[in-house]
Amino acid sequence: MLTPAELVWLIAAVAKGDEAAFERLYAATRAKLFGVVLRILRRQDLAEEVIQEAYVKIWNGAGQFNPGLSSPITWMAAIARNRAIDVVRKRSELSIEEEPAAMEVAADSPDPLARREMTEELKRLLECVGRLEPDRQKLVLLAYYNGWSREQLAAKFETPVNTVKTWLRRSMMDIRECLGL
């Protein structure tokens, strides 16, 4: 994995149409982005389509990347993840009922890192998430990692959708306050 500074440099080169830089950027980031969208889409073919669209968008939109606002990998992952969420929200048939196996992969923290491997930002966020009630911690992490809808979360927590809505909203506001946003 390249350093964030190297990624910023590559994105700047991509913004100028540098094809070699784009290939290096892809090589350095594809596995992370694919991991993120595959977890949400849980289907290889859909995940490949989303990754393809995301990198086309990155190629076209590299000039809009602002290193002052986002880290490069987060910016790229957000493009891919947003596309993946759009796809699952529009495909109501991709529900958990039809894919019972998908429930099994739904660990809250998919790839636990040793604490020393975490960035300060991640530690801080996890601290704030950790202050939520246990059920809500799980709710937020399942929503983020698995891209679940409120309906899917309601089924998982055996609670009405409106309750999930309220929980999600409260949780985000609590996290906001905790982070000082």
Next chain:
Amino acid sequence: MAYSEDHIALAAEYALGTLDADERAQVETMMAVDQDFTAMVEAWQQKLGVLNQMVGSVEPRPEVWDRIKAATGLGEPQAPLVLPEAPPPAATGAVAPVAAVDTSNVIRLSAQARRWRNVATFTTAIAAALVAMIAVQAYRPELLPDGLRPKPRVQVVEVKTPSVPAASAQYVALLQKDSGSPAFILTVDGATRNFTVRRVGATPEPGKSYELWLVSDKLQRPRSLGVIGGNDFTIRPVLSAYDPDTVNKATYAVTVEPEGGSPTGLPTGPIVFTGKLIETVPPAVAAPAPPPR
């Protein structure tokens, strides 16, 4: 910038991913017209994005890169391993139909007709989902909290639209390449059929102009609605020449033309942005339901 808690929650839940498709479209439309709101969404994406550190990497198949290269048009000119000098004439003809353009009007026209048909059919859905919020911003800003109201210059347009009663339909289209990057916002007043094009990002190359076209199944060819001026707003009454049904169902497309517009009355340059009009009244329906308190 002071946003209501509803809108902060909307930005946060967009980044979290729990909004439904309509709400996501609403957020994306708000982002298209409100930089401060975009910054708030991006701040949330950055804060939550660190969670991706814990997601395991998975290698995509090599074919994916091939498809990305094809979709972005990368590495194509270098592909053939032929001698660079003196290509046989047959080869130049076979490289692309474009090469034949200069020698055959027939081919050019039929290719154009096909292209425009494609525009009319393919672009139908692109802008549709994104528009409701803009509609509210453009026509019922009083429904929105301070932070989401359009900038003062949008109010100027409001003044110019006649003071027809609220019953009059209002229409909005985002003209864009792909979702999330609109270049123009087209608004049409249902009563007067005056239209306004608001520039939100696009700037033509020097010596070129953007020209707006109406593309409809009912018309044999695209009709020019005029060159989009250099100002932020271009206001014209030309649509009154068309019946409402045509206006409502048409695809609106922007091409790059020589400065001052197409010399032939037909589009000559590439289509760069397209969109469809969405009716935005009654406001009670157009206004998205706020998240529960």
